[in-house]
Amino acid sequence: KIPLILLVLGATMFSCNDDQIHDRIQFDSSVYETSTDAQLKRAFGKSLSQALVADKEIRNFIKEQSLKLMNNDYDVPYALVKHQELRNGKTFRQALLQYFNNADDLAEIESKLPLLTIFVPSLPENSFSAEKWDTETEIPYVAIRLLTTNDIPLISPEGEEYLLESNLIPSYPIVVIKDNERLICDAQNGFKEIKSSRILKSSEGVSYKFVDDVFDRELQLKNSASNIRSIPESQVDPKMIDAYNIYQSADGWQRDYIYYGISPSSPNGQFSYDFVEHIRSFNITGDAMAIQDQISDQTGDPDIKRGKKSSGWTDGSYEMRFIVLIQAKNGIGATITPKYFVTGSNLFDVVYEIDKRGVWPFRYDYYIIKSVTAKPQNLNIPIVNWDLNTYASTLRIDVEESDNTTVVNESQTVTSKFATNFGIDATIFKIGLKFGASLESIKTNTVQISYTLQSEILGTAIVNFADKAIISKTSFALLGTRYQTREYDNGVFSISVEPKRVQ
Numbered sequence: 001k002i003p004l005i006l007l008v009l010g011a012t013m014f015s016c017n018d019d020q021i022h023d024r025i026q027f028d029s030s031v032y033e034t035s036t037d038a039q040l041k042r043a044f045g046k047s048l049s050q051a052l053v054a055d056k057e058i059r060n061f062i063k064e065q066s067l068k069l070m071n072n073d074y075d076v077p078y079a080l081v082k083h084q085e086l087r088n089g090k091t092f093r094q095a096l097l098q099y100f101n102n103a104d105d106l107a108e109i110e111s112k113l114p115l116l117t118i119f120v121p122s123l124p125e126n127s128f129s130a131e132k133w134d135t136e137t138e139i140p141y142v143a144i145r146l147l148t149t150n151d152i153p154l155i156s157p158e159g160e161e162y163l164l165e166s167n168l169i170p171s172y173p174i175v176v177i178k179d180n181e182r183l184i185c186d187a188q189n190g191f192k193e194i195k196s197s198r199i200l201k202s203s204e205g206v207s208y209k210f211v212d213d214v215f216d217r218e219l220q221l222k223n224s225a226s227n228i229r230s231i232p233e234s235q236v237d238p239k240m241i242d243a244y245n246i247y248q249s250a251d252g253w254q255r256d257y258i259y260y261g262i263s264p265s266s267p268n269g270q271f272s273y274d275f276v277e278h279i280r281s282f283n284i285t286g287d288a289m290a291i292q293d294q295i296s297d298q299t300g301d302p303d304i305k306r307g308k309k310s311s312g313w314t315d316g317s318y319e320m321r322f323i324v325l326i327q328a329k330n331g332i333g334a335t336i337t338p339k340y341f342v343t344g345s346n347l348f349d350v351v352y353e354i355d356k357r358g359v360w361p362f363r364y365d366y367y368i369i370k371s372v373t374a375k376p377q378n379l380n381i382p383i384v385n386w387d388l389n390t391y392a393s394t395l396r397i398d399v400e401e402s403d404n405t406t407v408v409n410e411s412q413t414v415t416s417k418f419a420t421n422f423g424i425d426a427t428i429f430k431i432g433l434k435f436g437a438s439l440e441s442i443k444t445n446t447v448q449i450s451y452t453l454q455s456e457i458l459g460t461a462i463v464n465f466a467d468k469a470i471i472s473k474t475s476f477a478l479l480g481t482r483y484q485t486r487e488y489d490n491g492v493f494s495i496s497v498e499p500k501r502v503q
Helices: 002-022 036-054 056-066 092-097 103-112 217-224 238-246 254-260 288-295
Strands: 075-077 116-119 141-144 152-155 161-164 174-179 183-185 207-210 229-232 268-270 275-284 317-327 333-336 339-343 348-357 364-374 377-382 394-401 407-419 422-425 427-431 440-452 456-464 470-476 480-485 493-501
Touching: 036 056, 036 092, 036 103, 036 116, 036 141, 036 152, 036 174, 056 075, 056 092, 056 116, 092 103, 238 254, 238 470, 238 480, 238 493, 254 268, 254 493, 275 394, 288 364, 288 456, 339 377, 394 493, 456 493
Parallel strands: 141 174
Antiparallel strands: 075 116, 116 174, 141 152, 152 161, 183 207, 229 480, 268 427, 275 377, 275 493, 317 333, 317 339, 317 394, 348 364, 394 456, 407 440, 422 427, 470 480
């Protein structure tokens, strides 16, 4: 029995070593010859690799910085952290500098690669991640992300260079040198056009913005505490701010001012086509794990892999469909059905835990789902110019995850309120605030609701013309003024619907 066990163990050890050898292919230095950026990343990667081998404090620093999730990923933007101190009192830059031939080499890298970032990936089966990184014993390889090749250049702790095949995922500790795709610096085209709530500055005075506020973790943490959609003042249309200010204390509707220019001092107004209602956000607020199971029930839907040596998402995207019922005065009910596609990993965050099964030496780690949480979705889906002379004072929005292209039209009877305070004087104009002195008319009509076969219905939200588009305003010392908009939450999902200027 003993020789048999030794044979099994020997074969297993040989197999593991063989796997690690064959996940790399012969190094070809030509991958770096396509650009100066690639060559500078290689030089930085070589020095970083030496530093990771020699200095545990550098390993600790990179781990600690990555866990801050400053851009909602395990990124360490070099320019923004290089002058922060390690536990031994040295700055990160000072600690790295001794592994470069001279200070000019590092200075050139800093000047020409302002978005240089060290990324700590989360590898399958909980084999390596920022949280799991044992900096005492684990010295990672250094990978370099290039745009000119699908294969990944690697630098081993021994200083050897390899290429990792593009279709393979390493099973050993690794960090990645790359440009940060969630930040933009002032040297790049489009910097001024980016509407970001915060500007970050390096010690050398280089300015950085998040390409979208959704990547600003500090901002998102502030917003998540209130569970509302929060927008920086720079991204809010001035007319919406005026509507908020006018009706903050006065009795009336913000949309009256946005669409008709109506205020207590100017009670009549003509409809403007400058604004269109938009779906601006969507978020699953119910049990994310149960909802994920519900909407991943058809072939082709994304699903979470489970079991031995299989974790992560399958291919495919969810088709999220918004069925917007618009009831018109002429009695013809119609629906608008905008949709968007989202991958599983962009809609849900998944955390795994290990479940050991079997008897040694045939004991394996299985990966089971510990938790699933939903990721808020920022959207920009137009619906309708909301003219009360044409449409009812409420919109009904049904949300489904569509699994079939077969569309079913179903007739339903709907009772809706319509405003009657409109007059004609060369053009049609609204007379008075809200529904006016004549109040509203109520009509019951048959409407057509469209949905797809085998879809997963998540529920309904009702949006009223009278609902406030902006519900509050807050000011922060560092973030400036922000406006909070209305969220409609039915216990399964929340959705925001806001007027947006289109012309």
